[in-house]
Ligand SMILES: [Zn+2]
């Protein structure tokens with residue numbers, strides 16, 4: 001019921017966004033935009049069970065996130081506003097309000113049916129097609145720790 005397991009990640013070399021092939025078949029990650037190649041550092045979990053570590057960088061802290069992009073949500077709101085203002089223009093206020101409400105409900109349904117992904121605090125890699133029930137959600141303190149770490153790392157280079 002969870003579908004294919006794959007990653008979406010930013011290449012550490014050229015920063016392009018990549019999508020990995022199905023993980024149980026491919027144990028190597030390859031950037032499609034440069035020659036960066038890396039073996040998956042930990043063993044790939046079976047039957048869609050969640051990994052203990054990030055499959056891109058091996059980091060142990062992962063959080064669970066709705067795979068629902070903010071941009072998509074905002075696009076929805078904008079579209080609803082446009083259509084409903086057309087209804088207002090034609091003096092159809094009830095229709096206008098209904099349109100707004102219909103979009104709000106659709107937005108909510110989309111949010112609920114969108115599967116969760118596991119995201120790595122260190123490299124932001126998203127793990128798709130994984131049963132994340134029971135996994136922790138976003139922790140600001142932990143995220144801050146990783147943000148500081150990245151700043152220190154950049155400064156030391
Ligand atoms: Zn690359």
Ligand SMILES: [Zn+2]
Nearest residue numbers: 054057120123
């Ligand atoms: Zn990672």
